[in-house]
Amino acid sequence: MPSPSCQGSWSGLPNRAGVGLKAEHFDEILDREPDIGFFEVHAENYMGAGGAPHAALREIRDRYPLSLHGVGLSIGGPGRLDEDHLARLARLVDLYQPEMFSEHLAWSSHGDAYLNDLLPLPYTKATLARVIDHVDQVQERLGRRMLLENPATVIVFPESLIPETEFLGEVARATGCGLLLDVNNVVVSATNHGFRPESYLARLPVAHVAEIHLAGHATETLPTGARLAIDTHDRPVGDGVWALYFDTIRRIGPCPTLIEWDNDVPPWRVLAAEAALAEAVMARASVGLAA
Template sequence: MAASHDPQAPVPPRAGVGLKAEHYREIVETNPDIGFFEVHAENYMGAGGPPHRYLTAIRERYPLSLHGVGLSIGADRPLDRDHLRRLQGLIARYEPGLFSEHLAWSSHDAGFLNDLLPLPYTRETLDRVCEHIDAIEEMLGRQMLLENPSTYLAFAESTFSETDFIAEVVRRTGCGLLLDVNNVHVASTNQQWDAEAYIDAYPLAHVQEIHLAGYTREADEAGRPLLIDTHNRPVDEIVWDLFAHVVQRIGPKPTLIEWDADVPTWPELKAEADRAEAIMAAARHRELRHASAR
């Protein structure tokens, strides 16, 4: 039986998936029981066409989260006002419950790079990132969530840890956070630090959304594991364990399965969301059991 949904409600503390063109028709025809859908803003900045027709139909039934990849918040240059205006129009059109962007940069004077590049965690970078987030939130008239990056190296000039840097951004701007658990595992493996300790040091009270994804395992020139954030396969068991740890700390949050390349069938993607739902349901059950025992 088709599930009932209130698209005007805030994004619920349930599992959602990234909306892909391969699944448009099946979603519209079957109305699956899923918490929400998320789209990349830049894929819907055109005026019309099939993507908008399907997104409109799906938005009428489900809460929506909007995820940006093109604002280049960390770039040492002014924000792209034309891009912001397009984003403003998209938000007005679809009224997403959540809007997020990356702690990264992807643009410079020569143009736009098709990648999300890391930043040195310095006072200068902090000032620039906070200035840009303030301008974005003022223009959009809403809070933005900032996503922790997947990284492959650390900058020698950094004077903050990543968690301290992000906490200071939140303190200064009032932005919310998107905790990408796969990014934590990727970065901790590549840079040889403790993923669980990172999560415990993270400003978890400000997390409003979680991302889970798959990665590709390679090796560096010394033969050490090198993880690439490819979003092209199921969530790894280690990432599921880290997710369970996060949920134990802060409870269920809107949790997205990101699968952007080698897109699977709808049942396979839905099964990943169902697993996230089960982990959150178990956390709720433990909390109720503990509450009744007090």
């Protein structure tokens, strides 16, 4: 059994389960102070000035570790990063001093147009050079390491000559960034492209992983009989994702793990139960691992 290699310790997040912070749960969290490892927020939701969301986040930040998760930097976009967006992000990081910042291996803008989606990239040498440059720019501007998250995809570009796992590893080695392993995204992509999720995990350079995401996804059967998985974040974590998460912890050891539930947000007790289940799986998978 290999020694545990999760890099979460440099992030400052505990090797526990956290949840995405939602406005629906502000009052309950502040009143009860539940035993949760950490909270994560989408950075773009807090780029406005002041107001009730910031007041609640400041109180929660005083009591819990915090992770910021970006959805709008367009790390893989064809042009330069938006300097105004990066400046707003830097101000937010300076204000809350989160334990971690992460973004997606995706693009979401074209020129001045911003798309409400995280779109896939062709994995080419030119794309690799661009992503490396953008990650370097973000880390230099923020003055800290960031994590890059693997995407959930429904298409593969014929131009792609570099396997996704190799692409992520090259970015991490060139920039010093860490990786955010979204286990749900692996299962979604594996379903859509017909590969075994375990094979993806075996090829991923897991020594760079510093955080894990878990979420629920929907599946449907196409007229051709093929199965399509959709990254919905609107339901409990599925059995296949839990199984791959167990294998991941067996491989890398305990690691900060986030439950993502962004749509059809449930009552707090349901979200907290998912986090508790993640901690139970993490503990069970960690039995016998080297310290």
